[in-house]
Amino acid sequence: MEISLMNQGMYFIQRMLSPRVLVALSIVVMVFMGYARADAFSKGSHLDRSKLPLGCSSCHKGHGESGTMMLQAKKGDLCFGCHGPVKGKRKGQVGPDIYSELSKQSRHPVIETSHYHVNGEELPERSSAVPRHVACFDCHNVHRSTKENKVSGVRGYTGKGHKTRASDQSKEYEVCYLCHSDSANAPPESSDISEEFNIRNPSFHPLETVGKNKNVPSLLRDYNTSSRITCSDCHGSDTSFGPQGPHGSNYPPILKYRYEMRFEAESPLTYELCYSCHDRTSILNDESFKSHKSHVVYSDSPCSACHDSHGSALYTHLIHFDDQYVFPNANGELAYITMMPGRPKCLLSCHVKGISFDHTVDSGSYCINGNCLPAW
Ligand code: HEC
Ligand code: HEC
Ligand code: HEC
Ligand code: HEC
Ligand code: HEC
Ligand code: HEC
Numbered sequence: 001m002e003i004s005l006m007n008q009g010m011y012f013i014q015r016m017l018s019p020r021v022l023v024a025l026s027i028v029v030m031v032f033m034g035y036a037r038a039d040a041f042s043k044g045s046h047l048d049r050s051k052l053p054l055g056c057s058s059c060h061k062g063h064g065e066s067g068t069m070m071l072q073a074k075k076g077d078l079c080f081g082c083h084g085p086v087k088g089k090r091k092g093q094v095g096p097d098i099y100s101e102l103s104k105q106s107r108h109p110v111i112e113t114s115h116y117h118v119n120g121e122e123l124p125e126r127s128s129a130v131p132r133h134v135a136c137f138d139c140h141n142v143h144r145s146t147k148e149n150k151v152s153g154v155r156g157y158t159g160k161g162h163k164t165r166a167s168d169q170s171k172e173y174e175v176c177y178l179c180h181s182d183s184a185n186a187p188p189e190s191s192d193i194s195e196e197f198n199i200r201n202p203s204f205h206p207l208e209t210v211g212k213n214k215n216v217p218s219l220l221r222d223y224n225t226s227s228r229i230t231c232s233d234c235h236g237s238d239t240s241f242g243p244q245g246p247h248g249s250n251y252p253p254i255l256k257y258r259y260e261m262r263f264e265a266e267s268p269l270t271y272e273l274c275y276s277c278h279d280r281t282s283i284l285n286d287e288s289f290k291s292h293k294s295h296v297v298y299s300d301s302p303c304s305a306c307h308d309s310h311g312s313a314l315y316t317h318l319i320h321f322d323d324q325y326v327f328p329n330a331n332g333e334l335a336y337i338t339m340m341p342g343r344p345k346c347l348l349s350c351h352v353k354g355i356s357f358d359h360t361v362d363s364g365s366y367c368i369n370g371n372c373l374p375a376w
């Protein structure tokens, strides 16, 4: 209550004064009022004196010179004094190394583009002429982030024009949609991720809400059909015990584990990402789809030939055929028809290593290149 009143007051002052004067003033005011003490202001790690013994002055200077907001270093370098591989020499300069993550092969281009970030900018961007960027501050509010919610205090976007306010319950996926939904300056090959997880789709991984399928026999111990997962359960560091969060990885696109999308011999590592939540034995024993093993093991099919890892606007079970390999069949049909659990009929032609496998229904029975499977 007191805190929100104070925030309102701060916003008012903020409009009246330059940032430099403002920071100096608010530090003085807060110290005077006792707010600068960790517990009273917030439970955020950066305001916790047991973690940052220098308090506000870990990042802010008493009397201003360099940088903006009277920060100790230029905004881009400030974080790396504690979140880089080499720690600064001031008291309390410790923290997970994010710089090394952001230097990996697949990464958020923070080091390259964060200088385009502007305080109070509009996201998603509505002009394709604005340079695309991403900065620590797009995903983190250093005054409010906590160990429990690392995006706490960051605004969000639900897709299709609906913005959400920053709160202590800020949702990770809403922060991601700020740049990975309908941004005007997104690269042409990227997709609207909020559409892929849209809860009106026939299927989706359980992110915004629980999943639609109540029979997912492959789920490993920690998960069940009431579980919800996050973007950073899949997108994160490939270093075991590395820092959490989708900063960078050697597995593109910023994946925690390996995930091949081409025809390749199956092994526990080839689809390690999926096998981190779905039991490999269950999948390869055909507990759900009665032809997982023959496709994945005998034909070297990647999961992605049939499944989308986010969701499918077309079919159930995350079915979304990869159009690099899957085409209409000889009758011009391309469809996924479910009748019996585990034995769907797929009308399509799959091109594998120069050979076509034509899947058709001929006088009621399901046939591959003319060989019919009466039991299917
Ligand atoms: C971990 C570093 C860090 C610590 C610790 C920190 N700040 Fe900040 N502060 C920043 C950064 C970075 C900005 C600029 C934020 C931006 O541009 O989004 C900022 C901005 C501000 C502003 C400008 C208005 C705003 O919110 O953007 C005020 C006021 C402020 N800080 C006060 C404080 C006070 C008071 C404390 C101690 C209770 C404190 N800060 C502790 C990093 C820090
Ligand atoms: C003076 C050192 C210091 C500086 C400067 C600093 N951090 Fe931190 N940061 C820490 C420490 C310590 C933790 C807590 C680590 C822990 O509890 O494991 C932390 C934790 C975090 C977390 C995890 C969420 C949380 O609050 O626990 C985020 C996100 C974060 N920092 C972002 C930033 C960003 C962005 C900047 C630059 C504006 C920054 N930090 C600057 C020391 C620092
Ligand atoms: C402020 C904008 C911004 C926000 C917020 C943001 N990203 Fe990104 N993201 C980018 C940019 C810029 C790239 C580089 C490629 C591009 O332009 O799309 C990128 C790349 C990625 C990639 C790699 C894509 C590829 O094809 O290599 C993944 C995965 C990703 N982001 C996931 C996330 C997740 C998860 C979140 C939320 C936690 C998130 N992003 C939030 C701007 C953002
Ligand atoms: C179950 C694991 C999983 C989850 C959860 C997940 N992703 Fe992905 N994501 C992947 C995989 C695997 C790929 C690469 C395969 C592909 O492109 O289909 C990918 C690709 C991407 C890409 C690059 C390709 C593109 O379409 O632009 C972006 C950006 C991305 N994800 C963002 C997100 C965001 C944002 C979230 C949360 C809202 C999220 N992902 C949740 C596994 C996941
Ligand atoms: C695209 C969004 C995004 C950007 C940009 C980003 N982070 Fe993060 N970061 C996250 C998310 C999401 C998490 C939390 C993941 C989770 O909860 O599993 C996180 C976690 C962290 C953590 C906690 C790690 C741990 O293991 O406790 C730190 C520290 C951190 N970020 C610092 C930074 C710094 C510093 C920058 C800029 C140099 C930065 N982040 C840029 C999204 C981002
Ligand atoms: C040839 C297409 C195809 C390929 C390749 C494929 N799947 Fe499937 N998968 C299906 C179909 C069809 C279903 C739905 C079967 C049903 O329930 O009727 C399914 C269902 C599933 C399910 C949900 C039920 C369960 O078993 O828990 C999971 C999880 C799954 N697949 C994971 C994978 C993984 C992981 C891979 C790669 C190792 C993969 N699939 C490769 C077609 C495929």
Ligand code: HEC
Pocket (backbone or CB within 6 Å): 202, 203, 204, 205, 206, 210, 211, 212, 213, 214, 215, 216, 219, 223, 224, 225, 226, 227, 228, 229, 233, 234, 259, 273, 274, 275, 276, 277, 278, 303, 307, 308, 309, 316, 317, 318
């Ligand atoms: C972080 C854990 C996690 C990861 C990683 C993960 N899944 Fe899942 N997956 C789940 C959960 C939880 C469900 C159950 C959702 C439900 O009840 O519909 C699920 C359900 C599914 C389903 C069934 C959806 C339906 O509606 O029938 C398929 C298919 C699937 N996953 C495929 C994959 C593939 C392919 C990968 C690798 C790219 C993968 N999963 C990675 C957690 C995960």
